Amino acid sequence: MPWIVKNLWLIPVLPMLAAGLSALAPQRARKFSASLAIGSMLISFLLALCAFTQALAHPEAHQVFNFNWFQFGDQWLQLGWLLDPLTAVMLVMVTFVGTLIFIYSTGYMSHDQNFTRFFTFLSLFAGAMLGVIIANSLLLLFICWELVGLTSYLLIGFWYHKPSAAAAAKKAFITTRIGDVALLLGMVWLYSQTNTLLFYDDGRGCMEASQLGLMGSRAAHFGIAISTAISLLIFAGAVGKSGQVPLHVWLPDAMEGPTPVSALIHAATMVAAGVFLVARVYPLMDTGVGQIHALHIVTWVGAITAIFAASIAVAQNDIKRILAYSTVSQLGYMMMGIGVGGVAVGMFHLITHAFFKALLFMGAGSVIHGCHEEQDICRMGGLRKYMPVTFATYAAGMLALCGFPLTAGFWSKDEILHSAHGWQISHVPFYLGAAGALLTAFYMTRQVFYVFFGNCRLHLGKTTASEQRTLEHAGVSAKEHPHAELHGEPHESPLAMTAPLMILAVFAIGLGFVGTPAWPWFQKFLGAKTEGFTHETWVLMGISTVIVFLGMGIGWWLYGRKPLEKSEQPDPLQVMRGDIFSVLQNKYYIDEVYEKTVIAFNAWFARACDWLDFWVWNGLVQLVSYVIIGLSWVNNFFDVFVVNGGFDGSCKGVNAGGALLSRLQNGRVQNYLRIIGIALAALALLLIWGWHPS
Numbered sequence: 001m002p003w004i005v006k007n008l009w010l011i012p013v014l015p016m017l018a019a020g021l022s023a024l025a026p027q028r029a030r031k032f033s034a035s036l037a038i039g040s041m042l043i044s045f046l047l048a049l050c051a052f053t054q055a056l057a058h059p060e061a062h063q064v065f066n067f068n069w070f071q072f073g074d075q076w077l078q079l080g081w082l083l084d085p086l087t088a089v090m091l092v093m094v095t096f097v098g099t100l101i102f103i104y105s106t107g108y109m110s111h112d113q114n115f116t117r118f119f120t121f122l123s124l125f126a127g128a129m130l131g132v133i134i135a136n137s138l139l140l141l142f143i144c145w146e147l148v149g150l151t152s153y154l155l156i157g158f159w160y161h162k163p164s165a166a167a168a169a170k171k172a173f174i175t176t177r178i179g180d181v182a183l184l185l186g187m188v189w190l191y192s193q194t195n196t197l198l199f200y201d202d203g204r205g206c207m208e209a210s211q212l213g214l215m216g217s218r219a220a221h222f223g224i225a226i227s228t229a230i231s232l233l234i235f236a237g238a239v240g241k242s243g244q245v246p247l248h249v250w251l252p253d254a255m256e257g258p259t260p261v262s263a264l265i266h267a268a269t270m271v272a273a274g275v276f277l278v279a280r281v282y283p284l285m286d287t288g289v290g291q292i293h294a295l296h297i298v299t300w301v302g303a304i305t306a307i308f309a310a311s312i313a314v315a316q317n318d319i320k321r322i323l324a325y326s327t328v329s330q331l332g333y334m335m336m337g338i339g340v341g342g343v344a345v346g347m348f349h350l351i352t353h354a355f356f357k358a359l360l361f362m363g364a365g366s367v368i369h370g371c372h373e374e375q376d377i378c379r380m381g382g383l384r385k386y387m388p389v390t391f392a393t394y395a396a397g398m399l400a401l402c403g404f405p406l407t408a409g410f411w412s413k414d415e416i417l418h419s420a421h422g423w424q425i426s427h428v429p430f431y432l433g434a435a436g437a438l439l440t441a442f443y444m445t446r447q448v449f450y451v452f453f454g455n456c457r458l459h460l461g462k463t464t465a466s467e468q469r470t471l472e473h474a475g476v477s478a479k480e481h482p483h484a485e486l487h488g489e490p491h492e493s494p495l496a497m498t499a500p501l502m503i504l505a506v507f508a509i510g511l512g513f514v515g516t517p518a519w520p521w522f523q524k525f526l527g528a529k530t531e532g533f534t535h536e537t538w539v540l541m542g543i544s545t546v547i548v549f550l551g552m553g554i555g556w557w558l559y560g561r562k563p564l565e566k567s568e569q570p571d572p573l574q575v576m577r578g579d580i581f582s583v584l585q586n587k588y589y590i591d592e593v594y595e596k597t598v599i600a601f602n603a604w605f606a607r608a609c610d611w612l613d614f615w616v617w618n619g620l621v622q623l624v625s626y627v628i629i630g631l632s633w634v635n636n637f638f639d640v641f642v643v644n645g646g647f648d649g650s651c652k653g654v655n656a657g658g659a660l661l662s663r664l665q666n667g668r669v670q671n672y673l674r675i676i677g678i679a680l681a682a683l684a685l686l687l688i689w690g691w692h693p694s
Helices: 010-024 029-055 086-107 113-135 138-156 163-194 209-217 226-241 250-256 259-268 270-280 292-314 319-341 342-370 388-402 406-423 428-452 465-474 495-515 521-525 535-560 571-578 580-584 587-596 599-664 668-688
Strands: 062-070 073-084
Touching: 010 113, 029 073, 029 086, 029 113, 029 571, 073 086, 073 138, 073 250, 073 319, 086 113, 086 259, 086 270, 086 342, 086 465, 086 495, 086 521, 086 599, 113 138, 113 259, 138 163, 138 226, 138 259, 138 270, 163 209, 163 226, 163 250, 209 226, 209 571, 209 587, 226 270, 226 292, 250 259, 250 319, 259 270, 259 342, 270 319, 270 342, 270 521, 292 319, 292 428, 292 587, 319 406, 319 428, 342 388, 342 406, 342 495, 388 406, 388 428, 388 495, 388 535, 406 428, 406 495, 406 535, 428 535, 495 521, 535 571, 580 587, 587 668
Parallel strands: none
Antiparallel strands: 062 073
8 A cells, every 4th residue: 555545644634733733832922833834734735746646646546544443332433534536636726725825824914913823723724624635434524524614613703802703603603514414414324324434445335336326226205216315415514514505694704704714715625625525425426216316406506506696796895705605606616517517527616716716815815905904895996006916816816717718717617517508407507607607707807897996995094994893803903003004005915925826826827727628637537538629619618708708898898987986986786776786785685584584483493492491391390399299298297197106106005015014023022922912812802702602
């Protein structure tokens, strides 16, 4: 067995170890904590490259290392790790992008008093995600999956003094737990059917043909195969983690965390975990007979999410929230890609998206940093002349996200649309995906014109409310903050922040060339069949290009020709159709609907349970206790006055009789003579009384 396969566990353990050491370090050990975190990620990246090289040499093999964990009864529960092409590409992506985000964080969080704690959580987060990737056991994956959920809660609520951040952290944690409950049920059901949770185990794993054939042939309820039912439960976990409809509501609110957290969660780690899980259990989802197929559900959920979230992003003004809804939409594309085209199609977009979305979030962080913590795009404008590096790199990420020709996003999104167009079940997902692509090009063009073009609309010379809140929650006084004066113009971010942006911009443009129809290396590496350039490919590429230019053109027409002059000026879309704009701006009122239905029902049910507990169950308990107390009183009366009284009276009578008899035999001769005398006298009287002369 190759040494890298046997020691694959080092890749996630190193960041976790760094997190443990940082947790023990004092708060002032800022350089130590940052160096430890970045160093551990760099070593993990080098090990990931070694694993990638090993996977290149054996692309068709599932190289595993399994071991016994603990025994119950006569069975052993096994864990293990797995190296295959899917693992290899994810390891390289997460460690590389994660390292850049860590470096970026040293500049962005440099003035936060909880700098050391931040890198502790960040390292643990990265280690947990890497554990999800290498797991060859669904149980080990679930353990790391929950660690990802825990650390996301800690990072989203990092500025816990802000009520909005604390609420967002709780919302993310609780919402994702809903999906995780279904995932846990699916995991238990899978174990009951296969007697193992190992994915691959020399033909005995739950993702191998022998087990899949048995589950696919067994019917569950409603006429669907057991494999399909288990797949849907597992997919519910992915829906929660990857923010798919209807469990998407937590993901936009996750913007309350620091921007590096947003970049890590929305690009390379947490939200990608759901898509990765679907890709990992793809053999199970592709198994089963009947009218309902798991991959059909995955496709429809992904397509609906793609268009749904893209439409909401059109009317948002928070720079990070726009990107958040964009992430939800792109995750929908990934799910749809896996459903209609297989693992390679969805994963190709996941990899390219990780680079350009990390670039966009980090670019947004650079903008916020340069604009003195302002996040409202209506209050920005004209930043391209103040922040040229941020503008150039952000533009590269924006073009990749829009699917501009020859960028990474163009090739990966195009392949999803191509696969959706060839889906035999329905063409509706293709049309939804095409509409989502149009909206993506439109809202990103809108954002770029609002932020980087026109005149600067920052409220200079005074501290904005957003800035003041950020300073207060970070524990930094206005005098201590380097940008608290706010009298100057926007400024470019330091090299620690812009250098990662430039590196990611290169990948945002050029990474897609590893998966073009001319050279589909990525698809072949993941075991997919490719067709190369066909007539249909050229037609769909042309349609995709027209869609992108149309979306960008509409964006330029509305926002580029006449940029906003004042921050209070209404949005052109709002002027045109205020009713529709209001619905989109309020996110279709989904949160309000949940508040009035699910949350209200949960609150009512909690009150009902409390009433039932207090008045019914507690009443029954009290009644039983009173009955028991009453019976104890009756028992005490019977015991004291009947049992004890009768027994004690008998004992006293016997005792008195014994005392009397004891006096007759006290050993005194005089008493005996008296008694004899009395007895003789009595006998004489009796004889005299009874004698009669004849």
